[in-house]
Amino acid sequence: MARRAGTIFREAAGRTAGAVPREAATARTRRGRAIARRLARRYPSPAIPLRHDSPFQLLVATILSAQSTDRLVNQVTPSLFQRYPTPANFAAARREDLERAIHSTGFFRAKARAIQSTARLLLERHGGEVPRTLEELTRLDGVGRKTANVVLSIFGVPGIVVDTHVRRLSRRMALTAHHDPDKIEQDLMRVIPRREWSAFSLRLIYFGREVCVARAPRCPSCPLRDLCPSARYGGAPPWMAGRAAGSRFAARGRSARPRAAHARWAVCWTARPRL
């Protein structure tokens, strides 16, 4: 596999700047699955890092995680869920009280609005229960595919969760050429076996925090370097320069070596939180 990957990456040297390396779909699938196997060995049982005791709590926590960190969200949710244990409690809450309770997670007004709207819709349409299909979940206000797939994972429904880490890593690993989360999700779904979708997302997230961090990826010691075309570029490949998701690292080129890594569970990439 390593030799094959090397061939692919050499071929990539002559490609147009800004484009991901050309690779046959079967080769990409083989490489993606090899990546998935290694990540599975490294993280055999990845847990959802947001504290929750029910699907509803996970739904609220995931909404809160937009433009925030799981650490901040986990600091807020124990007292939040004690104060508002059910959708009915959230629906009836005073907006100002709710905003104050979630203030530290950022975008607190939009999040409070989304949580209350979601709680009301759960009561009106689903008897206060969290639905178990992507279609029903994404019909709730403020719930996008990412949030829906996180929630569905605890029902055993496989889904690729495209957060900032999954987006960055799948682009660095050239498993997708897209920027758009929905298209990245589709590309990963084609490569990774369905039963592994949820765990694979979590493994990428953990790996993105630990090794393939945003600003200083540890390529020299990375256990995936023989499978990753970005290894030769120190994690800043030309196809991620320019637009590159607004990455200052990428924009400065491979010689730049930023100082801090950040570890966000669910940072979005728009000015407004895409929940």
Ligand code: SF4
């Ligand atoms: S080789 Fe570098 S860019 Fe590729 S996965 Fe490893 S750390 Fe990330």
